[in-house]
Amino acid sequence: MLIEAAGTRLLVDAGLPLATLQRQLARAHLTVQPNAIIVTHAHGDHCRHAAELSEHFQAPLYVSEATRRSVRLGGRRAPRIFGPRTPFAIGDLTVTALTVPHDAPQVSLRFDHDGKSAALATDLGEVPPELIEHFAGCENLFIESNHDSDMLWAGPYPYHLKRRVAGDHGHLSNAQTHGLLRSLDRGVRTVVLMHLSQTNNTPELARASAVEALCDHPATLLLASQFGVTTVGADAPKPPQLELFPR
Ligand SMILES: [Zn+2]
Ligand SMILES: [Zn+2]
Incomplete structure (x- = not known):
């Protein structure tokens, strides 16, 4: 999912490879080009291409501490860590995570802007x-x-x-x-x-x-x-x- 507000574009989860993302978005006349990538949890359909996309777009990865411990995301840069219930800023967006029950540590994400x-x-x-x-x-x-x-x-x-x-x-x-x-x-x-x-x-x-x-x-x-x-x-x-x- 792409969330955009003011000058910030955030990619939420990274289960699709770059070429697929680009092809699908191009059909809607959109581009990917995120400022940051946030991964909700350590299942492949959400994180498999996180490192590839982060490297390609030079976009920092954000994950919870529990997700960082659960999976080797790869990539050259260490991910940025967010905690539950404490709002944090990514560019123009305020993001709040809430822990929800799943068989990998998982969060529901809320995005606020203006x-x-x-x-x-x-x-x-x-x-x-x-x-x-x-x-x-x-x-x-x-x-x-x-x-x-x-x-x-x-x-x-x-x-x-x-x-x-x-x-x-x-x-x-x-x-x-x-x-x-x-x-x-x-x-x-x-x-x-x-x-x-x-x-x-x-x-x-x-x-x-x-x-x-x-x-x-x-x-x-x-x-x-x-x-x-x-x-x-x-x-x-x-x-x-x-x-x-x-x-
Ligand atoms: Zn899952
Ligand atoms: Zn899933």
């Missing part, structure tokens, strides 16, 4: 009570809706992996995300569903569940695709519409 705010919460097994407060006053929320429980348990994953995904240190199901969406305050303008499983979910199921949760809420609902670009914000260019899971 009265505007956004927050990201993916890769969490359950919703900690503090998350609602962490989201308070946020206009734009990027929230995991990882799996449909019935699809997960009937699906092809081995049993241990099903238990992991469904567990309280795994990922949010559509039903759990439904519960979270029900608790949002009225100031939220945009909700983007993130991190949908290609195996254990469908865009239709995730969307239907979220639509029901937001039935009397004025927020716009979007679904993010790993194969294309979703833009949010007044000045953001509108990318071409892409299929969520191209066949």
Whole structure:
């Protein structure tokens, strides 16, 4: 995810290689070019290309102390360390991290600039009570809706992996995300569903569940695709519409 405010552009997570990122963003007439890269946790789909991207863009890497201990990110420069709950500045953005339960030390990130705010919460097994407060006053929320429980348990994953995904240190199901969406305050303008499983979910199921949760809420609902670009914000260019899971 790219977050941009004033003169600062921040890349959040680095699971895609440089060429893929550049190709996808170019289709939406965007460039990557971050001032900094922040990695939420030590899973490959979030950190695999952190060193490559950091070197290429000469952009410092930010990680939590727990993530630094969990994984060898590589790269020539030591990462900068942030702590939970204490806001810190990256250029024009103020970033606040909140620890959330996952099977690697994980954080939800909140970004504030000049009265505007956004927050990201993916890769969490359950919703900690503090998350609602962490989201308070946020206009734009990027929230995991990882799996449909019935699809997960009937699906092809081995049993241990099903238990992991469904567990309280795994990922949010559509039903759990439904519960979270029900608790949002009225100031939220945009909700983007993130991190949908290609195996254990469908865009239709995730969307239907979220639509029901937001039935009397004025927020716009979007679904993010790993194969294309979703833009949010007044000045953001509108990318071409892409299929969520191209066949
Ligand atoms: Zn993930
Ligand atoms: Zn993860």
